[in-house]
Amino acid sequence: MSVVGFDIGTLQSVIAVARNRGIDIITNEVSNRTTPSMVSFGPKQRHLGEMAKNLEMSNFKNTVSGLKRIIGRSLEEVLVDEAKFIGAKLVDVHGEAGVEVNYKGKPTKFSATQLYSMYLGRLRDTTASELKNKVSDVVISVPGWYTDRQRRAVMQACQIANLNCLRLINDSTAAALSYGITKSDLPEDSPRNVVFVDMGHGSFSVAVVAFKKGELAVKANAFSRNCGGRDLDQALVEHFIRILDEKYKVDIKSNPKAMIRLRAGCEKLKKNLSANPIANLNIENLLNDIDVNIAMKREEFEELIAPVLSHMGESIKEALEVSGLTSDDIYAIETVGGSIRVPAVKKKLAEDFGRELSYTLNQDEAVARGCAFQCAMLSPVFKVRDFSIRDVTLYPIDLVWEPVVGDDDTSLSIYTRSHPTPSTKVFTFYRRENFSVDAVYSKPEDLPVGTNTSIISFSVKDVKPTSSGDVSIVKVKGRLDLSGVFNINSAYAVEEKDVEEVVPPKEGEEVDPEAEPVTRVVRKLVKVADLPFEIKTQGLTDSIVSQFITAELDMHKADTDVVKTENSKNSLEEYIYDTRSKIEGSHKKYIKPEDCKKFLLSLNEAEDWLYSEEGEDSTYDSYVKKLDKLKSVGDLVQERAVEADARPKASKQLRDAVHHWADLATSSDSKYSHITREDREKVLAFIDRTQTWLDEKSERQSKLNLWDPPFLFSHEILKERESLTKFASSIMSKPKPKATVVESAPESATATPAPQGEEKEEMDDIEQSDEPKEEMDVD
Numbered sequence: 001m002s003v004v005g006f007d008i009g010t011l012q013s014v015i016a017v018a019r020n021r022g023i024d025i026i027t028n029e030v031s032n033r034t035t036p037s038m039v040s041f042g043p044k045q046r047h048l049g050e051m052a053k054n055l056e057m058s059n060f061k062n063t064v065s066g067l068k069r070i071i072g073r074s075l076e077e078v079l080v081d082e083a084k085f086i087g088a089k090l091v092d093v094h095g096e097a098g099v100e101v102n103y104k105g106k107p108t109k110f111s112a113t114q115l116y117s118m119y120l121g122r123l124r125d126t127t128a129s130e131l132k133n134k135v136s137d138v139v140i141s142v143p144g145w146y147t148d149r150q151r152r153a154v155m156q157a158c159q160i161a162n163l164n165c166l167r168l169i170n171d172s173t174a175a176a177l178s179y180g181i182t183k184s185d186l187p188e189d190s191p192r193n194v195v196f197v198d199m200g201h202g203s204f205s206v207a208v209v210a211f212k213k214g215e216l217a218v219k220a221n222a223f224s225r226n227c228g229g230r231d232l233d234q235a236l237v238e239h240f241i242r243i244l245d246e247k248y249k250v251d252i253k254s255n256p257k258a259m260i261r262l263r264a265g266c267e268k269l270k271k272n273l274s275a276n277p278i279a280n281l282n283i284e285n286l287l288n289d290i291d292v293n294i295a296m297k298r299e300e301f302e303e304l305i306a307p308v309l310s311h312m313g314e315s316i317k318e319a320l321e322v323s324g325l326t327s328d329d330i331y332a333i334e335t336v337g338g339s340i341r342v343p344a345v346k347k348k349l350a351e352d353f354g355r356e357l358s359y360t361l362n363q364d365e366a367v368a369r370g371c372a373f374q375c376a377m378l379s380p381v382f383k384v385r386d387f388s389i390r391d392v393t394l395y396p397i398d399l400v401w402e403p404v405v406g407d408d409d410t411s412l413s414i415y416t417r418s419h420p421t422p423s424t425k426v427f428t429f430y431r432r433e434n435f436s437v438d439a440v441y442s443k444p445e446d447l448p449v450g451t452n453t454s455i456i457s458f459s460v461k462d463v464k465p466t467s468s469g470d471v472s473i474v475k476v477k478g479r480l481d482l483s484g485v486f487n488i489n490s491a492y493a494v495e496e497k498d499v500e501e502v503v504p505p506k507e508g509e510e511v512d513p514e515a516e517p518v519t520r521v522v523r524k525l526v527k528v529a530d531l532p533f534e535i536k537t538q539g540l541t542d543s544i545v546s547q548f549i550t551a552e553l554d555m556h557k558a559d560t561d562v563v564k565t566e567n568s569k570n571s572l573e574e575y576i577y578d579t580r581s582k583i584e585g586s587h588k589k590y591i592k593p594e595d596c597k598k599f600l601l602s603l604n605e606a607e608d609w610l611y612s613e614e615g616e617d618s619t620y621d622s623y624v625k626k627l628d629k630l631k632s633v634g635d636l637v638q639e640r641a642v643e644a645d646a647r648p649k650a651s652k653q654l655r656d657a658v659h660h661w662a663d664l665a666t667s668s669d670s671k672y673s674h675i676t677r678e679d680r681e682k683v684l685a686f687i688d689r690t691q692t693w694l695d696e697k698s699e700r701q702s703k704l705n706l707w708d709p710p711f712l713f714s715h716e717i718l719k720e721r722e723s724l725t726k727f728a729s730s731i732m733s734k735p736k737p738k739a740t741v742v743e744s745a746p747e748s749a750t751a752t753p754a755p756q757g758e759e760k761e762e763m764d765d766i767e768q769s770d771e772p773k774e775e776m777d778v779d
Contacts, residue, residue: 002133003379005371006123007141007174010066010202010228011338013037013119014365015127016372018382023369026130034364035123038065039115041103045562046555048122060087060260062101064115068143069202070097071112072153072539077450078112081226084234087256094544096153113153113540114548117160121556124161136164139375141367144170144205144394145223147447148455151485152539160548166378168483172196172207173391174370175336176216179361181373181387186213192331193219195319197349197357198367199312199339202228206315208323208330215388220322220418223394224311225448229270229339235304236266240281243294250287258287265292273298274342302344309344313352322418332358336366392418397455397486398442399427401435406471413442415480424479424489430471431463437476439486454538458488461532466495474531491531499524561620568623569610575627576607579634582641590640592707599633606630636709644706646714654694654721661728662687674736683728690724 003018012034015026028035030050038052040063047055056063066085070078078090078097088099093111100109110118120140127135142154151168158165169177175196186192191210198205204227208219240262241252252258265283272279273296283292320326335357339345350357362369374389376382397415407430414425429435439455441447463472477490503518505511540548580603583596591599606626609615615622664672665683694717701712 002127002131002135002137003372003375003381004127004135004138005141005174005368005373005375006120006138007171007365007368007371008068008116008119009034009037009200010068010230011037011200013123014368015123016365016368017127017131018372018376023372025365025368026127028126029129035126036065037067037119038063039067039118040064041101041108043102043105045559046103046118048119049126057257057260057264060256062088062103064088064099064101066202067112067116067119071116071157072147072150073097073112073448074450074452077448080449085230087260094540096540111540111548113157114160114552116154117157117548117552118555120157120161120163121552124163137166137375137379137381138163139166139371139378140168141171141174141371142168143203143223143225144172144207144221145203145225146484147395147441147451148484148486149452149538151483152537155483155485156540156545159545160552162549165483166375167481168485169371169374170207170218170221170391170484171198171200171336171367172205172209172221173216173218173389174367174374175334175361176207176209176211176218176370177373177387177389178366178370179334180209180211180216181385183211186211188213191217193323193325193329195330195333195353196336197316197333197340198336199345200228200337201230201339202226204228204312204315206319208319208325214386215390217390217420218392219325220319221392221394222315222318222322224315227308227311227315228337229267229342231308232270232305232339232342233263233266235308236269236301237263239304240266240292240294244286244290244292248288248290250290252287255287261286269296270301270342273301298343305344309348312345312348316349316352327354330355332360334358334361336361336363338364391421391482391484393421393480393484394418395446396442397480398440399437400440401437404431404435406430414439414478419480421480421484422482424477427476427478429460429474429476431460431474432465432471434459434461434463435474436460439478452538455486456488456538457536458491459534460491461534462529463493463531473525475527476533488533488535491533492527493529493531494525495528496523497526498522499526565620565623568620568627569618572606572623572627572630573610575630575634576603576610579603579630579638583634583637587637587641589706590644591637595633595707599637602630602633637707640706640708640710643710643714647701647710647712647717650714650717650721651694651698654690654717654724657721657724658687658691658694661724661732664732665728671736672732675732675734679731679734683731686724686727690720693720 005016005018007014007016014034015028016023017026025033027033028050032050035049036053038049038056040047040052040055040059042055042059042062052063056065064086066082069082070086074095075090075092075097083090086099088101091098091100091109093109093114096111096113098109098111099115100107102108124135138158140154140158142151146154146168154168155165175198176194179194179196180186189212191212194209194211196205196207196209198207202225204224205221206223207221210217210219237259244250244252252262261283265281269279269281276298278295278297281292281294281296286292330353333349333353333355335346335349340349340363346357373384377384377387393415394417396413396417399412399414401410403410412427414427415423429437436457436459438457441451441453441455444451444453447453458476460474460476463474466472473494473496475492475494476488478486478488480486498521500519500521503520580600583591583600583603588596609626661683665680665687697712697716701710704711
């Protein structure tokens with residue numbers, strides 16, 4: 001079982017895996033440590049990750065990027081801030097934003113959850129290919145500003161991709177875990193406060209985290225959803241659109257392909273200006289044969305992006321206010337995210353905090369490593385040091401319901417901002433009949449424009465008045481889980497009843513074990529019945545998810561079949577060119593002239609078919625059948641050529657072995673003096689048989705033409721050499737017997753006899769001793 005963490009980014013994603021020696025980053029099929037977060041659709045198959053990136057320019061209408069920015073959101077929300085970054089047509093799919101693309105020659109709609117699951121499937125396959133093992137348990141990073149609906153959508157995407165998501169973890173929390181779990185100097189008493197600043201391609205986040213030995217607790221977080229690397233690029237894009245319009249009178253916005261090229265050029269310019277004081281925007285034939293070459297200074301760039309960077313200070317101020325800390329209370333400011341590398345971003349952050357920044361974390365991989373650490377902690381596969389994580393909510397949550405007779409309340413605040421998670425709470429309702437309650441976000445102004453404030457709706461059934469006609473007391477248990485998803489776990493009715501209980505003894509009072517226990521009657525709430533309940537969420541229904549699972553399996557199989565067919569086609573093409581080159585050159589002498597002519601004709605016919613309309617788009621079986629037919633002739637020619645080269649070399653090796661062991665068997669060297677004559681003759685006899693076998697076989701082989709099937713194969717010769725070496729070495733390598741050493745016994749010393757009286761006295765002392773003997777200490 002694999003333990004994996006996925007850091008899904010707006011631009012690219014990182015895969016980390018837990019191993020015995022630590023956390024490793026998985027490289028993709030082109031050996032990159034990051035994989036583009038893109039999905040593209042073609043006439044035959046889907047293209048995911050690197051392949052989608054390669055098609056971004058030529059297939060922009062069917063390519064979708066920024067998957068994390070659209071999942072779990074309505075079409076109205078996405079149209080507000082994402083439409084300008086997506087080339088595909090945005091549509092509504094089952095109440096969620098999606099795209100309409102041309103897939104397999106016809107318009108097809110996919111929801112954002114489906115697109116996200118396709119990409120997860122690609123990361124899954126990349127990881128499984130590297131680990132040679134199935135991927136099941138994962139932890140996935142999400143932005144801290146994700147709503148409940150977005151988090152549910154990611155969990156459903158994992159289900160569609162056949163992944164067991166142990167939890168979703170906020171980006172900043174994952175970075176904090178990556179930072180803290182390896183620290184051995186964390187304090188045990190007063191916490192160490194560290195701020196984590198993350199500026200990726202799409203957003204900016206600040207998290208204030210308190211560390212103690214073996215634990216981390218998020219105190220506050222704040223976000224700017226549209227303050228990332230792409231927004232810096234967008235500032236450049238809009239600037240150059242104005243310049244090009246003034247200079248060339250062209251409308252770049254009306255040409256999607258030109259916009260993609262301009263955006264790519266501005267991203268490259270941003271990176272160049274991060275390393276150089278001046279750089280050029282170079283784009284050949286951007287539109288209407290216009291070649292763009294415009295220089296820009298870093299100061300101009302920083303002036304353009306100043307409005308975007310101003311949002312950072314607002315988020316920093318908000319996070320510190322919510323945490324109740326000042327900049328002086330902060331131990332360090334750790335930075336994460338690729339856009340942190342822009343000098344203007346570093347400078348602005350240092351100014352806002354009034355102190356230097358820290359760069360101890362890997363800005364691209366820290367979040368993925370934190371995800372892998374968390375997965376290892378939750379999975380039974382690894383034993384990881386105890387390290388508790390306490391996150392917080394970003395959005396306050398209320399319960400709201402319709403007015404009820406006798407109850408003036410219609411809402412209840414259950415979670416405030418920065419409430420610790422996970423958290424379980426029990427809510428009490430007084431009802432005479434079935435009722436429904438909605439969980440909603442209480443501050444719509446904190447949500448993205450157009451976001452539905454509803455989280456879930458639940459209805460409690462079988463509610464009846466008590467036997468006395470009073471209202472029933474209904475308890476509902478709700479939980480905000482590790483992933484930040486709110487759910488209702490149970491509902492039950494309770495009644496006040498008289499319960500007899502044993503009175504506990506007073507402190508210091510002696511209790512007679514044989515005496516009857518003293519009891520008392522108390523009035524308590526007692527559970528009388530579990531109540532059924534129904535939940536309605538804002539996400540996709542179970543039936544739709546099931547349809548998506550089936551569709552994903554079919555598309556994955558179709559992709560696999562396409563790749564398999566393309567590989568077989570490429571193998572056929574490669575075999576035709578390679579074999580024809582050899583037949584016309586070095587291998588010509590290994591095939592009869594008349595057969596050579598026929599075989600070359602077969603190769604040419606196969607090539608013509610391969611490039612015909614039928615061959616260009618044929619089936620896997622057709623390619624394999626063609627290849628097998630050619631190999632039935634070509635492989636025999638190849639075998640003869642290989643054997644013609646290998647046979648003399650193998651024969652020489654065998655003859656060298658024969659001479660070697662013959663010399664040893666007839667050697668008079670003293671180190672072989674212990675080998676008996678009989679054993680030497682056995683070796684010489686084996687050598688004679690081997691020599692005779694080789695001579696006879698070689699003679700028959702020499703009488704054949706080069707195009708005849710070989711009579712003697714190199715592997716047979718090498719096998720004989722191995723047999724000879726094994727037999728001869730078992731005899732000639734016998735060790736000499738060790739010489740027998742006879743040790744002479746030492747002369748016995750002549751003892752002076754003691755006087756008889758003294759001897760008898762000593763013996764008497766020994767016999768008369770009654771003292772016990774001390775045992776040996778063997779411990």
